[in-house]
Amino acid sequence: MELGVIGLGRMGRIVVDRTLAAGHDVVAFDLDDNAVASAADAGATPADSVADLADRLGADKRIWLMVPAGKAVDATLDDLDPHLDEDDVVVDGGNSHFERSVERAEACSGTYLDCGTSGGPASAEEGFSLMVGGPEWAYEELVPVFDAVATGPDGHGRMGPSGAGHYVKMVHNGVEYALMQAYGEGFELLADGRYELDLETVARTWNNGAVIRSWLLELCEEAFMKEATADDALGDVDDYVAGGSTGTWTVKEALEQEVPVPLIYQALAERFDSRNEGRFSRRLANRLRYGFGRHEVARRED
Amino acid sequence: MELGVIGLGRMGRIVVDRTLAAGHDVVAFDLDDNAVASAADAGATPADSVADLADRLGADKRIWLMVPAGKAVDATLDDLDPHLDEDDVVVDGGNSHFERSVERAEACSGTYLDCGTSGGPASAEEGFSLMVGGPEWAYEELVPVFDAVATGPDGHGRMGPSGAGHYVKMVHNGVEYALMQAYGEGFELLADGRYELDLETVARTWNNGAVIRSWLLELCEEAFMKEATADDALGDVDDYVAGGSTGTWTVKEALEQEVPVPLIYQALAERFDSRNEGRFSRRLANRLRYGFGRHEVARRED
Numbered sequence: 001m002e003l004g005v006i007g008l009g010r011m012g013r014i015v016v017d018r019t020l021a022a023g024h025d026v027v028a029f030d031l032d033d034n035a036v037a038s039a040a041d042a043g044a045t046p047a048d049s050v051a052d053l054a055d056r057l058g059a060d061k062r063i064w065l066m067v068p069a070g071k072a073v074d075a076t077l078d079d080l081d082p083h084l085d086e087d088d089v090v091v092d093g094g095n096s097h098f099e100r101s102v103e104r105a106e107a108c109s110g111t112y113l114d115c116g117t118s119g120g121p122a123s124a125e126e127g128f129s130l131m132v133g134g135p136e137w138a139y140e141e142l143v144p145v146f147d148a149v150a151t152g153p154d155g156h157g158r159m160g161p162s163g164a165g166h167y168v169k170m171v172h173n174g175v176e177y178a179l180m181q182a183y184g185e186g187f188e189l190l191a192d193g194r195y196e197l198d199l200e201t202v203a204r205t206w207n208n209g210a211v212i213r214s215w216l217l218e219l220c221e222e223a224f225m226k227e228a229t230a231d232d233a234l235g236d237v238d239d240y241v242a243g244g245s246t247g248t249w250t251v252k253e254a255l256e257q258e259v260p261v262p263l264i265y266q267a268l269a270e271r272f273d274s275r276n277e278g279r280f281s282r283r284l285a286n287r288l289r290y291g292f293g294r295h296e297v298a299r300r301e302d
Numbered sequence: 303m304e305l306g307v308i309g310l311g312r313m314g315r316i317v318v319d320r321t322l323a324a325g326h327d328v329v330a331f332d333l334d335d336n337a338v339a340s341a342a343d344a345g346a347t348p349a350d351s352v353a354d355l356a357d358r359l360g361a362d363k364r365i366w367l368m369v370p371a372g373k374a375v376d377a378t379l380d381d382l383d384p385h386l387d388e389d390d391v392v393v394d395g396g397n398s399h400f401e402r403s404v405e406r407a408e409a410c411s412g413t414y415l416d417c418g419t420s421g422g423p424a425s426a427e428e429g430f431s432l433m434v435g436g437p438e439w440a441y442e443e444l445v446p447v448f449d450a451v452a453t454g455p456d457g458h459g460r461m462g463p464s465g466a467g468h469y470v471k472m473v474h475n476g477v478e479y480a481l482m483q484a485y486g487e488g489f490e491l492l493a494d495g496r497y498e499l500d501l502e503t504v505a506r507t508w509n510n511g512a513v514i515r516s517w518l519l520e521l522c523e524e525a526f527m528k529e530a531t532a533d534d535a536l537g538d539v540d541d542y543v544a545g546g547s548t549g550t551w552t553v554k555e556a557l558e559q560e561v562p563v564p565l566i567y568q569a570l571a572e573r574f575d576s577r578n579e580g581r582f583s584r585r586l587a588n589r590l591r592y593g594f595g596r597h598e599v600a601r602r603e604d
């Protein structure tokens with residue numbers, strides 16, 4: 001089949017390469033001409049605008065958007081919409097909030113699939129996990145492409161109607177935060193505990209046969225292998241953690257559904273905490289211990 | 303080489319079978335005659351007492367204990383000790399507290415290795431992850447057996463001196479509690495959230511290429527596959543969770559080391575909570591809302 005791909009960043013380019021490798025045709029567009037040229041070198045047909053891409057696809061267009069969540073998605077859809085009718089299928093493979101995806105599906109002149117994509121750039125060779133929401137017929141139409149972009153037929157699934165794909169991806173990410181923090185707590189206790197341990201050896205031993213083996217634990221092993229110095233298993237890696245939007249969405253949704261998610265919340269809070277030098281609550285606790293107990297107040301240097 | 307195995311329950315029997323399969327000799331003993339006879343059928347030499355097992359092994363004994371942590375270990379060591387000298391190596395493959403293992407290593411007339419064993423009965427075919435503490439020479443002596451019982455050479459490691467094996471296993475289990483609870487929170491939100499989702503399909507899609515893929519997530523997928531009914535993804539599975547000792551040890555050790563482990567603690571607390579019908583704190587909150595707000599008090603039926 002033929003697929004249009006809009007957005008040729010790291011993730012979009014993987015969609016192009018895996019789709020081509022499976023024997024399909026790709027028409028590729030990006031605002032960056034160099035990215036288009038590079039995709040053309042790899043075997044895609046270059047397009048010089050969204051309109052050009054739509055023209056080249058003809059009737060029954062199948063188009064994959066891999067542009068950053070937010071305004072870029074809306075801007076692209078604005079350009080694309082005049083060229084679409086309901087027989088056309090648009091896949092949003094980005095990390096949009098599921099409610100925005102439902103709105104976009106309603107506004108779109110084509111048929112819209114929201115597609116949560118997990119695995120990240122590291123999964124170029126193995127393929128992604130794809131969580132898809134939207135009409136069954138549109139999902140079925142795209143199965144050959146999903147087979148190619150995912151790890152295979154087991155690596156994608158229709159979760160439900162519009163929004164369900166990005167909903168499941170949102171919860172996936174919430175779980176991911178908690179898993180990362182759980183491993184982090186364990187390794188921190190081992191690093192600061194009562195034995196001198198080689199954390200790479202620990203992670204390697206766990207990854208081979210232990211109950212807690214996982215891909216994230218393999219990434220821990222790799223991190224210790226690449227980052228460890230004589231006195232620190234993570235070398236100069238800082239304790240600042242970026243990101244947080246999908247975790248925030250998960251906790252907000254859990255509040256709305258009245259489902260307690262204390263671990264996911266705590267893992268999110270740890271991220272906020274990591275960016276916050278000099279927490280006000282701790283400064284107040286420091287000062288209050290003086291208030292009632294006349295304990296010395298640790299004070300900032302100028 | 304020749305290995306004595308004491309304790310032929312599910313885990314001990316796997317040690318016997320994997321050691322035999324690797325071409326080594328096994329002398330086997332258990333308090334249960336039937337377990338000994340069954341191991342003999344599989345190719346082990348039966349022993350009718352701890353003393354008999356020790357006699358049959360001759361000099362430079364290598365003995366694996368796979369008996370329940372606690373008094374059974376001490377009782378076995380009491381029987382065994384008169385037959386040991388420091389050239390003999392005893393492996394404790396159970397889930398003992400690391401401080402008890404250090405004490406036992408000091409008291410033992412032989413050389414003692416504490417060996418945390420992860421993977422459970424499910425790992426009979428693939429092999430375990432083995433975290434070993436104790437003298438380097440004794441670990442090296444047992445490597446052929448560790449290679450056989452673990453997934454292979456990568457599935458075992460010497461973590462450090464006496465106690466380090468059970469210490470790392472303790473922390474492993476603490477992390478395990480938090481991982482289980484993290485997946486649980488995610489699936490609970492999906493089960494009670496705003497889409498009708500098939501959790502087996504979600505788990506299957508995640509297990510193929512997603513960042514959070516893991517063995518525990520494969521066990522989630524299997525649980526949904528085997529337990530789901532028309533109206534509940536876990537059928538009649540109750541929300542009572544047993545166990546908790548290694549998680550408790552982990553949190554206590556973290557308190558002693560002043561390492562915060564909020565997720566591990568919370569996961570442990572969820573287990574305690576699961577066994578507690580009618581939490582006093584919730585009953586008090588219920589009554590206090592009447593106290594200040596005259597909100598109706600929900601009351602127990604007789």
